[in-house]
Amino acid sequence: DAGVIQSPRHEVTEMGQEVTLRCKPISGHDYLFWYRQTMMRGLELLIYFNNNVPIDDSGMPEDRFSAKMPNASFSTLKIQPSEPRDSAVYFCASRSDRLNQPQHFGDGTRLSIL
Amino acid sequence: GEDVEQSLFLSVREGDSSVINCTYTDSSSTYLYWYKQEPGAGLQLLTYIFSNMDMKQDQRLTVLLNKKDKHLSLRIADTQTGDSAIYFCAESAAGTASKLTFGTGTRLQVTL
Numbered sequence: 001d002a003g004v005i006q007s008p009r010h011e012v013t014e015m016g017q018e019v020t021l022r023c024k025p026i027s028g029h030d031y032l033f034w035y036r037q038t039m040m041r042g043l044e045l046l047i048y049f050n051n052n053v054p055i056d057d058s059g060m061p062e063d064r065f066s067a068k069m070p071n072a073s074f075s076t077l078k079i080q081p082s083e084p085r086d087s088a089v090y091f092c093a094s095r096s097d098r099l100n101q102p103q104h105f106g107d108g109t110r111l112s113i114l
Numbered sequence: 115g116e117d118v119e120q121s122l123f124l125s126v127r128e129g130d131s132s133v134i135n136c137t138y139t140d141s142s143s144t145y146l147y148w149y150k151q152e153p154g155a156g157l158q159l160l161t162y163i164f165s166n167m168d169m170k171q172d173q174r175l176t177v178l179l180n181k182k183d184k185h186l187s188l189r190i191a192d193t194q195t196g197d198s199a200i201y202f203c204a205e206s207a208a209g210t211a212s213k214l215t216f217g218t219g220t221r222l223q224v225t226l
Contacts, residue, residue: 004156043157043202043216056213091156100164102147103214105156 002026004106006092012112018080021109024073025094033103034067034077035091043091049075050097082113118217120203125223132190134220136203139184143205146179147214148188151200160188160201190222198224 005024013019025032033048047057052069060067064083069075079086089110093103117139126132138146144165149157163170163177163186170177176189190197203217 042218045213048213093157100145102159102162104159105149107154107156 004092004094004104006090006106006109008109009107010110010112012114013082014114015083016081017113018078019082019086019111019113021077021090021092021111023075023077023092023106025075025092026104027073028096029094029104030072030097031095031103032069032075033093033095034075035093037089037091037108038087046077084113087111087113118203118205118215120201120217120220122218123221123223125225126193127225128193128195130193132188132193132197132222132224134188134190134201134203134222136186136188136217137184138186138203138205138215138217140205140207140215141184142207143184145206146177146186147204147206148175148177149202149204149216151202151219153199157202193222193224195224195226198222 007022031050034046035043036046037043044059046059047067048055049069065079067077089108091105091108093105095101095103120136145162147162148160150160151157161172161175161177163179174191178187200219200221202219204214206214
């Protein structure tokens with residue numbers, strides 16, 4: 001089975017540019033999560049969706065960040081405009097809504113804002 | 115809010131057992147998880163334990179849960195160099211609809 005697929009794996013861009021990160025969850029999974037990992041703050045939950053609907057976006061740092069899930073097989077996390085402090089590894093994870101199922105993570109997007 | 119704490123670093127010799135510890139504060143935790151992160155990769159689920167269990171064993175991995183003290187440990191028997199990674203403890207609380215709270219991660223270094 002294909003796991004959670006994220007693209008791109010690496011992104012380097014200049015501050016002020018728009019950045020779009022993409023995620024394809026595992027087929028059949030009803031929950032999708034976006035995380036950010038930094039040395040200083042560890043792993044932070046940004047937002048999660050259930051059946052394509054955003055449930056909790058309290059972790060989104062500010063209005064420059066937005067996330068969408070137009071269908072069950074695709075989600076995007078957008079940063080506009082990007083800033084150097086947004087540099088981090090961004091992970092997408094998905095899980096089934098069956099009881100007691102764990103989250104499965106993608107390999108992440110390493111984002112560097114110059 | 116919920117808080118999960120781990121020590122930052124552990125060094126063991128190949129062949130020895132490793133014990134990685136975790137404490138959490140939320141007494142309503144229902145499931146507790148151990149994830150492994152290798153360099154440049156995402157988090158890989160190793161094992162998890164339901165809060166009404168004391169112990170779970172899976173090949174070289176043993177998870178112990180002391181619910182009274184809110185203490186979770188992961189024991190890796192016969193540690194190998196391939197076990198070198200960062201290990202994250204995570205908990206999900208009742209009523210949080212699948213949200214996980216992660217610890218800071220413990221970097222395990224296996225030496226020859």
